[in-house]
Amino acid sequence: MPLWRITRPGGRYGVPRSETRDPIGLAVAGLGLLARSEVVDRLGVRRPLERLVHRTTRDGFAAVARVGAAGRGFTRRGRHGVAGERVPDVAPSGVLDLTPTEDQQQLLDVVRELAAEVVRPAAEAADEACATPAHVLDAANELGLPLLGVPESLGGIVEERSAVTGVLVAEALAHGDLGIALATMASGSVATAIGLWGDEAQQQTYLPAFTGDTPPVAALALAEPTILYDALHPATTARRDGGELVLSGTKSLVVRGCEAELLLVGAVLEGRPVLVLVEGDAPGLAVRADPSMGARAASLSRVVLDEVRLPAANLLGADDGSTYRECVRLSRLAWCALAVGVGQAVLDHVTPYVKERQAFGEPIAHRQAVAFMVADLAIELQAMRLLTWKAAAQVASGKDAARAVALARQACAEHGMRIGLDGVQLLGGHGFTKEHPVERWYRDLRAVAVADGAVLV
Template identity: 65%
Template structure:
């Protein structure tokens, strides 16, 4: 089935239900539609309209977060359901299972038919098109990490499946992959560490039991706008206040922050990092656009927290940083998978280019310097893939994977950037212009070593 034939415009007048409720969404959608209209060409306002769109996405805004849906509170505070660890055959075998392969095939089709054609426009607009987000929901990406007994699609821990899906999505575009995977990171975190009350309160919205409102926009927020940021030495603080907490600080790399209805925010509690569930519309929350060099389609923002008061049930996981450390590792694993997928896109593109591009009467791939560079990309990419898959396999089985994910992140950070650079170099002057996608992939690959949180498997 073709994904392009299954997409449907959401809401009235082409606006999604979220845009209908969100004044910021309405404003951005309005100026975008204005810039696409033929009328402005007839009246000579093309340049002015494009400047409005550019200023909206570049300079951004700083406003209170939109008031999202009301999540119905559940009463029990006992430990929630936890996904079972995957079984091990005792043999080193990273071959995807039949179910995983079927899921990856569907996601690859999504990446090729939906993400890749929309990537350039989404990068320019600093936002993901509604049809791309809708297609990701139809595939079930938001509930990939949720246990089946809680309405998800996986019987076991899905770190391996999540890694394969992230890699497949990134072959289309890393920025759009991040935008589509971000809500699932929050759902996965609640499924892994949430209490029974938290799971009953929030997960129904992700699993399709939330009514006509659809899957909520949600963001996992760990990073901060700090030089040499250390996720275990946060500037954002959580102070105990009676039975609850008060959060103060600034978080960066928040996906679709102006639209988000639920945040998982990392903050220091009694000198130890912890995770908190924060609903949009909570007093003291403000969001500000923060366009970046890469992954621009994810619509990154900054989240300002000033005296944000939360109840005792807002704490997600433990206060010993055990859940938090696993969250950081699973997030880094997801970024490694995104790097592998984007690297594969670079390799596929440059192979065709060097075989078709001719100089001095023959394809440039006949030159050893070109052929060796392409071969190096393939070799490094396979190494990145294997070490990432090994870390994901150990995570899925509930084994310690700290060493493996550290190796994967180091390799994907260094070699991923090198693959992006070589991709640009192989295209020569064409690699520097937006006519070809390698310059965007190069910018995206540089995010792997600096991003924390956002996505998770």
């Protein structure tokens, strides 16, 4: 088959007539044609050529993905080392009240409407495409979701610590789809981190971009593709070299990493874990798509840092490990809220199903084995929700929430997977097919026990 037949628009081997191949597409098509040639076998170079095709597609697509990610320039402002603006903690009332405030309820109603009318209809296609549609991201930005953790004095929308609000929003979004929830929350998570721990220079350099009409794509990069990974002891390293930090390591589960203009990376500096701000155009930074079993709509990516040099001023928060540990806790709390939202979606789907599905002349809900399974699902879900809300309330009031977050994470990791599994079981053979969304929810809930980073509240 001649090369011109493959590269021309239209036809069996071409692209649609309305489109044309870019340089990477032409190169891959040519290498693919060469790989199918018998001459390659006669010369004994098939294996080296296959490795070349693999590297070309991997590195080429990674390079193309980075185009546009580094298009925004962040103008440095403010004074480094001077404390930034901080939102105050919620004043303790002495009473545990889980009723949302009037402002929280208004926001929650709008987010629930977004999840039901925009997120849920787009979920299946987003899962297949491993990307969240642009109109969904635009709708989330219009609601101001990237600003939930930014102080009002810096252009944000919060007057006090918003961990409870963040948990309620995450739960509502995940009821629509967990992957899309991650994609819509990722940029706001970085803005929240800068609002919580950034100094004056960092806040004035980066936060104005988040308050504009087109907030930057940003992502939290904590997880790593290593065996027995421990979020509190990352393998990525940072070392001081004069007035610079040099980062080396690999990060995984980075939401929309191929588009990211700003990354918040976890690394070990002088034996202690720290957070470092890395702009998307930093030399030595390479990103490639890394889709997973679940949360596919989040466009998960793998980030490789190869001797990335950054100003020492990019260190976010304290260098004694305290800021990093708090970031991990807030991230785990966000994942708990996401698990609750997906679990509620499972319960809402299977309850009417078992009441309507007929077997032996009656609804299967009349069978005790089925009814007890649904009841257990509801009990476990409510326990997950109460533990998560309690941990969020302690964070919002400035209390030490380490124990509360650990309990919530353990419950959501264990019961979340069981809820996903039971949802599939209750639908029988239908649960194994894509006709019903429970198989996607099961895959998403598996991520809760293994994921760290990506988002925080």
